[in-house]
Amino acid sequence: MQWLSILHDYTFQNVVIGAALLGLISGPLGSFAVLRRQSLLGDAISHAALPGVCLGFIIAGSREMGSIIVGAMVTGALAALLMLVLTRMSRLKTDASIGICLSIFFAIGLVLLTYIQGSNNASQGGLESFLFGQAAATLRSDLWLMGGITLFSLTLLGALWKQAKLVTFDPEFAHTVGLPVSLIEVLLTTMVTLAVVVGLQMVGVVLMAAMIVAPAVAARQWSRHLGAMVFIAAGVGVVSGVSGASISALSRGLATGPLIILSASIIVLISLAIAPQRGLLWGLLQHLRQVSQLRRRQILYTLYKTQSTRDQEVHNLPFRLNFSAAIALWQLRRKGFLVSQKTPCLPMSAGNRWLLTSLGVREAQSVMAELNGKTT
Amino acid sequence: MVRDERVALSVNDLTVSYHSQPVLWDINIDIPSGVMAGIVGPNGAGKSTLIKSLLGLVPSLSGEAFIDGKSYKSQRKRVGYVPQRSSVDWDFPTTALDVVTMGLYGRLGWFKRPGRKEREESLEALDMVGMRALADRQISQLSGGQQQRVFLARALVQKADVYFLDEPMAGVDATTERAIIDILRRLRDEGKTLIVVHHDLQTVRRYFDWLLLLNVSVVAMGNVDDVFTADNLRKAYGGQIALLDDSNSLMFAASKRDN
Ligand SMILES: Nc1ncnc2c1ncn2[C@@H]1O[C@H](COP(=O)(O)OP(=O)(O)OP(=O)(O)O)[C@@H](O)[C@H]1O
Numbered sequence: 001m002q003w004l005s006i007l008h009d010y011t012f013q014n015v016v017i018g019a020a021l022l023g024l025i026s027g028p029l030g031s032f033a034v035l036r037r038q039s040l041l042g043d044a045i046s047h048a049a050l051p052g053v054c055l056g057f058i059i060a061g062s063r064e065m066g067s068i069i070v071g072a073m074v075t076g077a078l079a080a081l082l083m084l085v086l087t088r089m090s091r092l093k094t095d096a097s098i099g100i101c102l103s104i105f106f107a108i109g110l111v112l113l114t115y116i117q118g119s120n121n122a123s124q125g126g127l128e129s130f131l132f133g134q135a136a137a138t139l140r141s142d143l144w145l146m147g148g149i150t151l152f153s154l155t156l157l158g159a160l161w162k163q164a165k166l167v168t169f170d171p172e173f174a175h176t177v178g179l180p181v182s183l184i185e186v187l188l189t190t191m192v193t194l195a196v197v198v199g200l201q202m203v204g205v206v207l208m209a210a211m212i213v214a215p216a217v218a219a220r221q222w223s224r225h226l227g228a229m230v231f232i233a234a235g236v237g238v239v240s241g242v243s244g245a246s247i248s249a250l251s252r253g254l255a256t257g258p259l260i261i262l263s264a265s266i267i268v269l270i271s272l273a274i275a276p277q278r279g280l281l282w283g284l285l286q287h288l289r290q291v292s293q294l295r296r297r298q299i300l301y302t303l304y305k306t307q308s309t310r311d312q313e314v315h316n317l318p319f320r321l322n323f324s325a326a327i328a329l330w331q332l333r334r335k336g337f338l339v340s341q342k343t344p345c346l347p348m349s350a351g352n353r354w355l356l357t358s359l360g361v362r363e364a365q366s367v368m369a370e371l372n373g374k375t376t
Numbered sequence: 377m378v379r380d381e382r383v384a385l386s387v388n389d390l391t392v393s394y395h396s397q398p399v400l401w402d403i404n405i406d407i408p409s410g411v412m413a414g415i416v417g418p419n420g421a422g423k424s425t426l427i428k429s430l431l432g433l434v435p436s437l438s439g440e441a442f443i444d445g446k447s448y449k450s451q452r453k454r455v456g457y458v459p460q461r462s463s464v465d466w467d468f469p470t471t472a473l474d475v476v477t478m479g480l481y482g483r484l485g486w487f488k489r490p491g492r493k494e495r496e497e498s499l500e501a502l503d504m505v506g507m508r509a510l511a512d513r514q515i516s517q518l519s520g521g522q523q524q525r526v527f528l529a530r531a532l533v534q535k536a537d538v539y540f541l542d543e544p545m546a547g548v549d550a551t552t553e554r555a556i557i558d559i560l561r562r563l564r565d566e567g568k569t570l571i572v573v574h575h576d577l578q579t580v581r582r583y584f585d586w587l588l589l590l591n592v593s594v595v596a597m598g599n600v601d602d603v604f605t606a607d608n609l610r611k612a613y614g615g616q617i618a619l620l621d622d623s624n625s626l627m628f629a630a631s632k633r634d635n
């Protein structure tokens with residue numbers, strides 16, 4: 001049994017736990033980033049982590065996780081703060097300042113990376129794995145670090161829940177009730193850095209942004225409250241992490257990070273399509289339902305009008321019989337509002353004749369009453 | 377009408393600029409306690425900016441604001457704010473009730489969560505604005521007028537003494553406008569001071585006791601009957617306002633005052 005043996009595989013356990021932790025931290029923090037319209041921020045911060053990774057390596061002299069994480073956190077937070085300052089102090093729009101920070105920091109990172117590679121350091125092997133992640137290299141000790149960071153961020157978010165919510169929804173009002181808005185904004189922004197460093201090893205700096213945005217976007221489709229959104233986002237993050245890691249393990253050789261991102265993206269696509277209220281499919285169904293209800297009412301109304309004015313019992317339909325009208329007629333007949341009669345004395349093109357039953361008459365009257373009530 | 381002689385809001389030498397362009401220039405205001413005060417002026421006159429700078433949302437070059445003679449910072453809990461409806465993203469995942477409860481966050485302190493008592497208070501405020509039935513409705517599914525009422529309810533739970541409202545009647549139908557103005561009047565009759573940015577000149581006389589005509593600097597202020605004259609309006613609006621040249625419209629506005 002390949003399945004069972006995999007569960008006992010040491011590397012696989014590490015990867016799955018790491019991926020789950022990554023989902024757990026990036027979902028909730030991403031929710032706030034998305035709601036604050038800072039989806040691109042995750043992108044900039046994660047790219048800005050690269051120079052930090054390199055600096056950490058240069059300073060420590062080896063590929064040691066602790067110093068690399070500290071380096072990534074420092075440059076990531078620096079980029080985040082620079083963006084806040086740029087948007088506050090200059091006339092730059094958010095997207096422009098995010099674009100600037102992203103490219104500058106990433107360029108510096110790439111330069112440092114090539115510098116390290118050129119310096120012939122024997123232990124430089126695999127530093128570029130932070131670009132796209134290398135999940136299999138995750139160690140137990142890395143997990144403790146990732147777990148600690150996740151726990152810390154979620155606890156902080158929980159403690160400042162009320163403040164974070166108000167600052168995200170209405171920062172100006174938050175200011176007038178005396179909340180330190182700038183402090184909370186800085187916290188929410190720099191905490192994204194923590195999610196990024198958790199993802200460094202797993203998915204790498206290039207794809208990390210998707211891990212911040214995707215679970216949050218999927219969760220928004222299914223939630224009516226901020227709390228629910230954050231929980232669902234965490235869930236989506238964990239599910240995509242675990243399934244990405246599992247698919248990768250079962251298919252020996254496919255990269256874990258991209259598979260995690262792909263899993264998250266599939267969940268996003270499904271959510272965008274079918275989520276109740278907000279999904280595209282749901283909207284389409286709703287639209288069709290409304291159209292057919294309108295059709296039914298229109299038929300009842302027209303038949304009722306002609307029936308009562310001409311004082312006849314049987315009529316041709318006074319409108320064209322297209323597809324939606326045919327469906328509506330069928331539905332009405334099934335409900336017992338209509339009966340149809342074949343009339344041999346008329347040419348075929350006239351088709352069936354339709355007659356309102358007494359039930360149908362009553363329904364038509366209530367439709368008319370409602371219409372009149374709305375227009376007066 | 378109860379009107380005591382205290383000054384609810386006083387502003388000294390306020391000057392505000394966005395990027396070296398002065399938006400408010402040397403503003404001095406004293407608004408008496410217990411009035412319904414209107415702030416009127418053309419688009420871009422700085423009405424919203426005035427409120428925002430008094431609340432510390434926009435930095436000012438100079439000037440101070442006093443609530444009841446004490447600095448605004450020390451009186452923050454006594455000030456309520458109803459921002460322009462368009463200032464937030466209504467697609468935020470939350471309910472009407474939750475938004476109203478946000479008005480209590482300042483009072484709750486750092487770590488206390490809103491509980492049953494806060495819920496009751498918020499429901500009561502929603503009741504006052506006629507929105508109790510929609511308490512659990514998603515805010516993205518509220519109409520513009522209903523969103524405005526939710527914002528008003530959020531300010532009501534603040535139980536403030538001085539309220540700033542930025543165009544609370546913008547884009548709402550006649551029924552909602554009536555409901556909002558009734559609530560504001562009730563607050564005034566309880567002795568609170570309401571400072572309302574307003575844009576409909578037809579209703580100024582009917583709604584307000586006190587008026588500030590603003591266009592970058594103060595054009596005129598005082599009792600509405602003294603300030604709301606064709607002359608002052610022409611000064612505030614410049615040539616933009618042909619309607620005021622025939623004195624009928626002012627008479628018309630004046631005659632509606634008594635209902
Ligand atoms: N964030 C901003 N940055 C730069 N200029 C601004 C900003 N906000 C407002 N302004 C400028 O300040 C001036 C006053 O704006 P303000 O919004 O206070 O006017 P207002 O009286 O509220 O107008 P309205 O009736 O349209 O609401 C305008 O000229 C506007 O262009």
Ligand SMILES: [Mg+2]
Pocket residue numbers: 423424425
């Ligand atoms: Mg304004």
